[in-house]
Structure formats: C-alpha cells, structure tokens
Amino acid sequence: MQKRWVIQSFKPYDKVAALDKILGTPSAISTVLVDREIETFEAARHFFRPALEQLYDPFLMQGMERAVARLHQALTKKEKILIYGDYDVDGTTAVAMVYGFLQTLPGAAVSYYVPDRIVEGYGVSMQAIEKAHQDGIKLIVTLDCGIKAHRPIALAVERGMDVIVCDHHEVGDVLPLAYEILNPKQPGCCYPFKELSGCGIGFKLLQAFCSYCGLKSATLYGYLDLVAVSTACDIVPLVDENRILAYFGLKQLATQPRPGLQALIELGGLTTTITISDIVFKIGPRINAAGRMSHASLAVQLLIEQDLVKAYHLAQSIDQQNLLRQSLDHTITQEALAMIENKTHLSKSNVLFKPDWHKGIVGIVASRCIEQCYRPTVVLTLSDGKATGSARSISGYNIYEAISACSGLLDQYGGHAFAAGLTMPLAHVAKFQKQFEKVVSETITDDLLIPQQPIDALIPFQAITEKFVNILMQMAPFGPGNATPIFASEKVYARKFYLIKEKHLKLELYQTDCSVSYEAIGFGLGSYFPLVATGKPFAIAYTIGYNYYLGHKSLQLMVKDIKETVYMA
Structure with a gap:
C-alpha cells in the first residue's frame, strides 16, 4: 500500500536552537521534542523524569468526593459491593485492580461481575442488575462502561441500589441516573486530563479513597502493572498522566509483575525489557481472548491470582483460547477482504455483515481490513436476532461521530474516535450501509484515505x-x-x-x-x-x-x- x-x-528554528542550548541535545532530538510541545527545561524535566508526585489530585474530578464517601460508607456498613467491568483488557484490568484492592480491606463484602460478550453484549446488562438485586448488592461500581447505561442503571435505582459510574467513553446528551459519575469528559468536569483509560479512572477512585481514609498512596503502586496494560491496550494517548502511569507500570512489569501477568510475559517470550508494543501484541491479545472465545471472568481470575503455579495454569488455558482466536481471526478476515474485493463500486467506507461470524472477533477483523483497505470499517454479525459488531477508524477520522449521525437506525452504540460498538435491527443493515457511506463521504477528505x-x-x-x-x-x-x-x-x-x-x-x-x-x-x-x-x-x-x-x-x-x-x- x-x-x-x-x-x-x-x-x-529559534525554539529548536534554544532547546539545543538548554538541554545539549542533538538538533533532530530537539526538533522532535518541540513538535511534542516540550520547549523548556521544566517541560523536558517532567518528560524525561516522570514522577508519581506529578499525578493530579483525584478530587479535581467531578463527583469524586461523593463517590468516595459512598464507597467508604458501604465498606463501613459492610454493605455488599459489586465491581462491574467490561470484558476487554481495559475492563478486566480495572476490575482486577479495584476488586483486588477492596477485598484486602477488613470486612469488605465485595464481588465482581463481567458480562458475557456473546450473551449480554457490551456495557451494563439488565440481566446483571437483576442478579445483583437477588444477591443483595447495595452498591455497584462500573468500570470502563456505564456512561450510556440508562435503562440498567434506572433499574438498579428502582431496585434500591446505588451506582457509581467510572467510565472514559464519550458521553451522550443525557447522563444516566447514577449516584455519581466519574468521567473527565462529562460536562462541567474540570479535571485537567481527559484521556485516562477506564482502569485509569478506577485508579483515581482508589487514589482518592486512600487519601480519604488516610492510607498511603504507595498502597496502590503495586497495581500500576494493571494500569500500564490497560493504558497500552486501550490506545489512549501516552501523554500527561497516562505517560506517568505507564512509565512506572512498565517498570513494575519488568521487575515485579503480579503472577498472572508474569505467566503471560513468559508465554509471550518477552524479555525483562517490556515495551508498550509488547503489551499490545503479546499480553493484550491473550487477556482479550478469554472474553472473545469463552468468558472474560477467566481473565479476571488470572489477574487477581496470587499463586504463581495456579496463574500458570490459568494463563495456559487463556493461551489456548488465543490460538483458537487466531485461527478464527484469519478465516473471517479472508472472508471480509473477499467481500471488499468483490464490491461493484468504489466507496469511502466498508460495512460488512455475515451472520455466522464470531461476535468476539469482529473488532479485530475490522482492524485487519483497514490494514489492507484503508477505509473506516464496520464489521457486523448476527446475535440475538440483531446485527451487532465493531467499528474501527483510520487516522484523523472520528468514527464515533459518523456512527452518531446514523443513530436513528441503531438500537445502541458507544465508543470513541477510533473504535466503537453498535447494534441494530437486521432490517436496518442495508440502510445503515447506505447512510454510513453517505456520512463518511461527506465528512472525510481524500487525503485521509491515503495512509x-x-x-x-x-x-x-x-x-x-x-x-x-x-x-x-x-x-x-x-x-x-x-x-x-x-x-x-x-x-x-x-x-x-x-x-x-x-x-x-x-x-x-x-x-x-x-x-x-x-x-x-x-x-x-x-x-x-x-x-x-x-x-x-x-x-x-x-x-x-x-x-x-x-x-x-x-x-x-x-x-x-x-x-x-x-x-x-
């Protein structure tokens, strides 16, 4: 291509030359730094020498005070707490972190729930809310999901449960009726950094909780390996707070990772020098394979396991799931590419549908199609009588906004600029193909279609x-x-x-x-x-x-x- x-x-030139002089760096390096808005000695010091002390005060996030107070109340009164997370890497690492931390507290009655990707789909499910009610749950903390879960959260409130939403996805016009929402992207939130991962939001909640209870911040640092994995795999910008969290999380991965991640590191054949790329291509796909091929609770079990031998057994099971995922990935990708090649007309987008494609693979297939045919791509399959799937974008084009413009045809959707999920009636697939192509054609420039x-x-x-x-x-x-x-x-x-x-x-x-x-x-x-x-x-x-x-x-x-x-x- x-x-x-x-x-x-x-x-x-003057900015580059000034930085050359201040830092003594080669001109090409200074050029790169200035391009990344690092133009002073102080900015360079923060960049080259990240420090955990540079993390922002979590109470700057709108809703944090009430959220932490409610969590503390639940723990004090020994109320049953449910940690609910998405089934991808970001969600499962967030669940493992928050659940793993809370269960160490004396008397904590905490459990976790991850939805079945195939049966329940993305987000907070009605099925999960009913089960939580039956189990006597009083407080639900959602991680990496919930910002658009209006009906399930309304049901939870109706059933006498409070919900704290911790999410980083784009917000809609109306917010759910949760007890409190932690999302820097919500209107009115003055938190300085808007691009944390879902696990990153969970980390800020725990950071605030430690401060509220007088616990040392260092109590949380053992969870930074999970935050680094989520930050890498959810493709959030590695700047500002994310850079700090990833920097120290990578150090922990290289020196003292939790048993589950240690097992995945060895299965992936990684050295002690672990990079973001290693996480994305070696660790992340294995964690994701659990949710794609069986159930994501297996990934959470792996990430909270304290015994190294048990962790190895769980990791090997997940690795087998990943091998199956790779086989399906190859087969479905070839079928999807054949559909694109057989198109009778040129288009600026691809919307592909086949009812027997595996629901857990369609997001990967969308990415593979973009590698071969550089177009915003939506890949759909049949699930519970609906067309459901994933969308992936190309550099510089906001696919979430394009899908939003087609919302009248959809039952639900969510995501961000580069990736999204969506569900629609089968009868709307052809209409969606046509409308999505129209939206993309009107909003994308020709130069964006050339990688x-x-x-x-x-x-x-x-x-x-x-x-x-x-x-x-x-x-x-x-x-x-x-x-x-x-x-x-x-x-x-x-x-x-x-x-x-x-x-x-x-x-x-x-x-x-x-x-x-x-x-x-x-x-x-x-x-x-x-x-x-x-x-x-x-x-x-x-x-x-x-x-x-x-x-x-x-x-x-x-x-x-x-x-x-x-x-x-």
Missing part, C-alpha cells in the same frame, strides 16, 4: 551517534501521542539484502559519507526487494531501536517504508 510521507510539522507515513526529521546516518540513541531511548514509553520518532534518510544503499519468509526484508544499509553501516529489518516490505537489489540509492523511513538475540544487543533500524527518492507532502 502506497504511503504519503509527511513531515509532522516544521517548528520555528500517511509521518516523518519527524530528515537525518543522515552520521547523526545516529551513541548520545543520540541514548536520549531517544529515554523518550519511551512510546505510543499514541508520544509515538516512536520516525526518521527519514536519503541516498541509502543496501550492502546485503535478503527475504525472510518471502515477505520480510533483511538489510545491511549504508551511506557513502558515513563509515558505519546498520542492520535493518522491514516487516512486510518484501515487495521492495527488486528496488533495493538494483544497487541504486533509495530513501527509507525508519525507527531506531535495539535487536536482542541470544543475549546479544545490537542497534537496528526498523524500516517502515521505502521510496526511490524522498518526497514529503
């Missing part, structure tokens, strides 16, 4: 010094909002080149005016083999990192794209 190389932005290859700076190989790389590594953790810097170099030659598995490109690259050559790998770039084999110079877009092999660490360029010459849009 052809990409359009785009310089992220051109920052004023961009962002470039932070154009540099020669001579710029890649030891100091340069050391500073670069200190900019981690990398993720949305703080992406791994991507550089471009031109007039590059390949000294060695060969294909791995017929699709990955392994290279040794050099420039004529630089004495050092670099190992490079281009995953999925096998089609460029003829170009690099000509002996002619070419341009590469790449990130810089390390390759670990048999205990040996070496510098490696991860090639993202190749062109005959540099062309920047």
Whole structure:
C-alpha cells in the first residue's frame, strides 16, 4: 500500500536552537521534542523524569468526593459491593485492580461481575442488575462502561441500589441516573486530563479513597502493572498522566509483575525489557481472548491470582483460547477482504455483515481490513436476532461521530474516535450501509484515505551517534501521542539484502559519507526487494531501536517504508 510521507510539522528554528542550548541535545532530538510541545527545561524535566508526585489530585474530578464517601460508607456498613467491568483488557484490568484492592480491606463484602460478550453484549446488562438485586448488592461500581447505561442503571435505582459510574467513553446528551459519575469528559468536569483509560479512572477512585481514609498512596503502586496494560491496550494517548502511569507500570512489569501477568510475559517470550508494543501484541491479545472465545471472568481470575503455579495454569488455558482466536481471526478476515474485493463500486467506507461470524472477533477483523483497505470499517454479525459488531477508524477520522449521525437506525452504540460498538435491527443493515457511506463521504477528505507515513526529521546516518540513541531511548514509553520518532534518510544503499519468509526484508544499509553501516529489518516490505537489489540509492523511513538475540544487543533500524527518492507532502 502506497504511503504519503509527511513531515509532522516544521517548528520555528529559534525554539529548536534554544532547546539545543538548554538541554545539549542533538538538533533532530530537539526538533522532535518541540513538535511534542516540550520547549523548556521544566517541560523536558517532567518528560524525561516522570514522577508519581506529578499525578493530579483525584478530587479535581467531578463527583469524586461523593463517590468516595459512598464507597467508604458501604465498606463501613459492610454493605455488599459489586465491581462491574467490561470484558476487554481495559475492563478486566480495572476490575482486577479495584476488586483486588477492596477485598484486602477488613470486612469488605465485595464481588465482581463481567458480562458475557456473546450473551449480554457490551456495557451494563439488565440481566446483571437483576442478579445483583437477588444477591443483595447495595452498591455497584462500573468500570470502563456505564456512561450510556440508562435503562440498567434506572433499574438498579428502582431496585434500591446505588451506582457509581467510572467510565472514559464519550458521553451522550443525557447522563444516566447514577449516584455519581466519574468521567473527565462529562460536562462541567474540570479535571485537567481527559484521556485516562477506564482502569485509569478506577485508579483515581482508589487514589482518592486512600487519601480519604488516610492510607498511603504507595498502597496502590503495586497495581500500576494493571494500569500500564490497560493504558497500552486501550490506545489512549501516552501523554500527561497516562505517560506517568505507564512509565512506572512498565517498570513494575519488568521487575515485579503480579503472577498472572508474569505467566503471560513468559508465554509471550518477552524479555525483562517490556515495551508498550509488547503489551499490545503479546499480553493484550491473550487477556482479550478469554472474553472473545469463552468468558472474560477467566481473565479476571488470572489477574487477581496470587499463586504463581495456579496463574500458570490459568494463563495456559487463556493461551489456548488465543490460538483458537487466531485461527478464527484469519478465516473471517479472508472472508471480509473477499467481500471488499468483490464490491461493484468504489466507496469511502466498508460495512460488512455475515451472520455466522464470531461476535468476539469482529473488532479485530475490522482492524485487519483497514490494514489492507484503508477505509473506516464496520464489521457486523448476527446475535440475538440483531446485527451487532465493531467499528474501527483510520487516522484523523472520528468514527464515533459518523456512527452518531446514523443513530436513528441503531438500537445502541458507544465508543470513541477510533473504535466503537453498535447494534441494530437486521432490517436496518442495508440502510445503515447506505447512510454510513453517505456520512463518511461527506465528512472525510481524500487525503485521509491515503495512509500517511509521518516523518519527524530528515537525518543522515552520521547523526545516529551513541548520545543520540541514548536520549531517544529515554523518550519511551512510546505510543499514541508520544509515538516512536520516525526518521527519514536519503541516498541509502543496501550492502546485503535478503527475504525472510518471502515477505520480510533483511538489510545491511549504508551511506557513502558515513563509515558505519546498520542492520535493518522491514516487516512486510518484501515487495521492495527488486528496488533495493538494483544497487541504486533509495530513501527509507525508519525507527531506531535495539535487536536482542541470544543475549546479544545490537542497534537496528526498523524500516517502515521505502521510496526511490524522498518526497514529503
């Protein structure tokens, strides 16, 4: 797929030069920092040296005072408390954290509930509320869901239960009738940071609770591994508070993870240097597999398990579920791509429906389709007589708003700019396809339909010094909002080149005016083999990192794209 190389932005030379002088950083590094609005020594200090003391006061969040007071009251009176979370990684880590913390308190009568993805679907279910009432629950705390659960929460209130909603999804025009709502995105909330994960909101609730009860904040720090996993997998921006939480959560994952995560780390073959990417591609899919293929309560059991041997058994069971998920993923993706290829007309979106597709896989399939055909994509299947599924977007396009514009055809929907879930009557599928395409066509620009290859700076190989790389590594953790810097170099030659598995490109690259050559790998770039084999110079877009092999660490360029010459849009 052809990409359009785009310089992220051109920052004023004086700001870059000033930062060079203040920090003593190479100009390319300063350019990256200024582009991320790090322009002063103080901003750089906060960025390069995160501290838990920099976390915001949780009581700045609207509703926190009442929420904590109600939670404390329930614990004091030994009322039955239910921790209710979504079935994905964010929800299950949040449940494991809040439930795990509360159950350590003397006399706490706390239980947890995660809905069945297939039977109950997303969010707070009526079935769960009825069961909670039968079990004598007096307080429900929802995590990573609830902001649009009007009917279930109204039922809970009718049944004499209070509900505290902890959610980070976009709010609707009307808020549910909960006892209190913790969501920085709700109108009137002055909390300084709006992009916490669902687990992050739960962490702030516990942070406030510790303060309210006079407990040390350090009591919570043992749960930061869970917060880091949720932050990585829910694709929230790795800036501000999220960066701090992820930074320290990654440290814990590398040194003292909880048994369940330790088991997943070993199953994923990860080293002690764990990155956000490792979580997203190795840990997250395994946790998600439980909810996709069987029941997400298995993931919660794993994450709260204190015995390492039992954790290994649970992790192995989840790993088997993940293998099944991978098989279904491949089959359904091929069917979905065939549908796209067989379309008789060009479109700016894809809405795909097949009644026998597995409900737990459709979100992954939507993402896979975007990788091959760069369009906002909705993948639907049949469940309980309804068409239900997941939507995924492309960079720069808000798919939640597009779905909202079609709300008249939907029974329910929810999500955010990049991902959403939706349900509709079967009779509305064709109408939705037509209306969604109309909305997307009217609101998307043609340039957004061409995948961009962002470039932070154009540099020669001579710029890649030891100091340069050391500073670069200190900019981690990398993720949305703080992406791994991507550089471009031109007039590059390949000294060695060969294909791995017929699709990955392994290279040794050099420039004529630089004495050092670099190992490079281009995953999925096998089609460029003829170009690099000509002996002619070419341009590469790449990130810089390390390759670990048999205990040996070496510098490696991860090639993202190749062109005959540099062309920047």
